[in-house]
Amino acid sequence: MDLSPPTATQTTALQQIEQLLAVARSGKMELPVLMDRAGALQAAGLGEAAALLYQNWIVATPSPFRHVACFNWGALLGNLKKHEQAEAAYRLALSMAPTFAQAHLNLGHQLEHLGRHEEALAEWQGVIDQELPKLPEHPDSLDLVLHAMNNSARMLETQKRYAEAQALMRRSLELKPTQGDVAQHYVHIRQKQCDWPVYQPVGEVTHNQLLVSTSLLAMLSETDDPALQLMAAQRFVHEKVVKYTEQPFHKRFGAKREGKIKIGYLSGDLCMHAVGLLTAELFELHDKERFEVHAFCWSRDDGTPLRARILGSMDQHTRLHGVDDLTAAKLIAEAGIDVLVDLQGLTSGARPNILAYRGAPIQVSYLGLPATSALPGVDWIIADRFVMPPEYLPYCTERPIYLPHSYQVSDRKREVGAMPTRAANGLPEDAFVFCSFNNNHKYSEEMFSSWMRIVHAVPGSVLWLLADNEWAKANMLRVAAEHGVSAERLIFAPRAQPQDYLARFQLADLFLDSFPYNGGTTASDCLWMGTPILTRSGRSYISRMAGSLLSAVGLPDLITFSLPEYEQRAIQIGSNPARAASYKRYLREQGHQSHLFDMPATVRSMEDEFERLALEHRQRR
Missing domain, CATH: 1.25.40.10 (Tetratricopeptide repeat domain)
Incomplete structure (x- = not known):
């Protein structure tokens, strides 16, 4: 005082x-x-x-x-x-x-x-x-x-x-x-x-007006058209993001950048969240002889061991809760951050204006938004050559930082609960169990109808799903009935603690991925637990995520590129349970040793790219 x-x-x-x-x-x-x-x-x-x-x-x-x-x-x-x-x-x-x-x-x-x-x-x-x-x-x-x-x-x-x-x-x-x-x-x-259909006109509001008003997150679930995704991002930036054209903060307020390369992670999700669950081991594996690692976050203090583990792996933690965006960018600049990794993008709780002021000379998008953000402060995005093929690049405002195998890090220390039983989860013992544990907003009408045709074509099979709310459940049951699939063949799983959620993947025979919004963390969890995923890959980053993971884990034959191919492959596997069992055996015996889960190598590749970019910038000054 x-x-x-x-x-x-x-x-x-x-x-x-x-x-x-x-x-x-x-x-x-x-x-x-x-x-x-x-x-x-x-x-x-x-x-x-x-x-x-x-x-x-x-x-x-x-x-x-x-x-x-x-x-x-x-x-x-x-x-x-x-x-x-x-x-x-x-x-x-x-x-x-x-x-x-x-x-x-x-x-x-x-x-x-x-x-x-x-x-x-x-x-x-x-x-x-x-x-x-x-x-x-x-x-x-x-x-x-x-x-x-x-x-x-x-x-x-x-x-x-x-x-x-x-x-x-x-x-x-x-x-x-x-x-x-x-x-x-x-x-x-x-x-x-x-x-x-999601685009249900109301009053004088037309289908096209609803399309133009669609948020980027919602657009990722509606279409794999990269032009429409870019449009949604650009509209948000135009309407919501500060237009800052003066000298970047890293030049106005930045300390001299020397010694160890300083990496900053910017996020509101370094807690019990999909991003926090994926990145915990990434932070632990950083080479502290070469790098100094900072967290700049406004995440909730949820009191979980995961939150403590994440913060414990940081060299420094700057709390941004209650700190305005301009001050936050200044703090990043004053810390001398070389590479700022934004783990939020334009997802819920994002603070894109921090990036607009450019507190770091190199600002990179990663994980939180598997799509272009169109943010003027973000020049790079971490990717691999599957999720960002050459034909996708014209629709991105960021340049790719390519990792050699898969863009995704994960946590090999994730806690797994006790092995559950099918009976305890309401599953028939002798049925072929398809599952999809992605969030309901990722379910498109086209893909859900496809799942109903698959279940209908595989006698005795069931589909095990999450139901986030009673209306989603009722609407799914309605569409199932329209396809001649009885209600008892759809089994709805409640939310569970992370360790129990992981354990129950083992009860399913084949995970049916959503499209155009593929599983990300969910797909990683599924493969780690030894359950195969059938995915459909499209034109956008987010519609190719699971394909990237399957390539890196050694199961490229589970990647399809059209709806008819997806349905045909699912029916083939569902009609031949031994084939699903062979995939499970492969994942159990070799999955954890694959490129997908070689976290030390993935982190070294990422660090090498960060170091190259940082040193290039230091030499230019």
């Missing part, structure tokens, strides 16, 4: 604030003057003083506009993250003006921050009920209704109340079709529910 006496400037500022408070307490300050002075204080970074000014004015001034002052007071308190006090301010405003819709909306946000979700939803529903009947005669009500609907839909989606969320999104788009963000969520929530 700084106990030094205030400077003359600080003393003058304190005196001015006290004078303002005295006028506010007198009851003689006009509301416009109050708002002007409070705004000036807030602009000067004195939010606490601005809130105190409102508080004193409200107590002392019997104005008919006190509810407006209370609203502004609540907004200030909310910005200061004083959510309980903000709630009280909004409730005071509403005690004076019960139909003050904006106060109900903001009160809902404070209740959300306080974890009182049902109360927040009730506030927003009240606004909908109050303002919707006023349309179209009162067009100002439209923004209030849309605000309430869209935030309710967002909250319901996070609670996995997908049907309610989707209904609100549809109503919102019917009222105002030109809401790109709402259309984006509408597409993805249909994917999560396997609500096919």
Whole structure:
């Protein structure tokens, strides 16, 4: 704590604030003057003083506009993250003006921050009920209704109340079709529910408008067309990413780069997450004689051994939670990072603006987004020649750093649970078990229909699936019935702890990969546990991931390149269980010794490329 006496400037500022408070307490300050002075204080970074000014004015001034002052007071308190006090301010405003819709909306946000979700939803529903009947005669009500609907839909989606969320999104788009963000969520929530066809027009919103509004993550599940994927990435960058054209931060703030090469990993997923599960051994295997390894992360502290293991393998860890993007980029530059590896891309929780400021001279995309990000701060992407063939390169803004066998690292120390039984998992003992444990949003209508034809063609076979939610399960069962596949032939697995999830792969005979969004971590887990995967490879990085893994593990004959070939191969293997057993025997006896799981060699190859790029840059300076 700084106990030094205030400077003359600080003393003058304190005196001015006290004078303002005295006028506010007198009851003689006009509301416009109050708002002007409070705004000036807030602009000067004195939010606490601005809130105190409102508080004193409200107590002392019997104005008919006190509810407006209370609203502004609540907004200030909310910005200061004083959510309980903000709630009280909004409730005071509403005690004076019960139909003050904006106060109900903001009160809902404070209740959300306080974890009182049902109360927040009730506030927003009240606004909908109050303002919707006023349309179209009162067009100002439209923004209030849309605000309430869209935030309710967002909250319901996070609670996995997908049907309610989707209904609100549809109503919102019917009222105002030109809401790109709402259309984006509408597409993805249909994917999560396997609500096919995903591009279901609503109101005046056409198929093409939904396509253009599709997020990159959702686009990866919809098509292997690299041009459409690039379009989705570029749209996000255009709308959301800062346009920084000044001197890169690594030049403005960077320390002199000498000695060991410094590698920084940028991520919000260095915890119990697919990225964390894949990368733990990568960090441990870095050659600390040649490299200094830093983590720059805003990952949740989930208390897991995995999180502790990841951070324990770092030379330095800089926590970026609560640190703004500009400051984060400056910290990276000041640390003298040579190579910054972004493990997030444009996935959930990403902070692409950190990369836009270019805190490191070499910035590389890896794992989190197996596609082009179109981010102006990212020049390289780690790949192999299978996932990024020459014909794919024109659709990527990054240049490839090719690893010799497969792009993917994994963890050979992953914990495996006890061997389960088929009976305990609801599987028939003598059936051929196809499985697919990818997330439901990766299931396309085309591929699921293909799986139904495969199951129908292999007598007695079953398909073992994850069901992320009740709507996805219901929609899958509906499509199964349309293909003449009875409900008992689809067996739905619940979520499980990582070690138990790994163990149950051993019960399946053949994993059916999704397309165009292949399995990544899931495919690695499956092969590590000795279960073969049948994949279909397409035109994009993400649609060729499992093919890369199968090539490196020594099973290229399980890679197909068209839907008819995929179906034919699956039916052949399902009709000949001995063939599946031979694949399992090969993986059990030789899989762990293959190139795919030779992590020391993979890490050395990656390090050699990082060192080459870093030294080239150092020599140019």
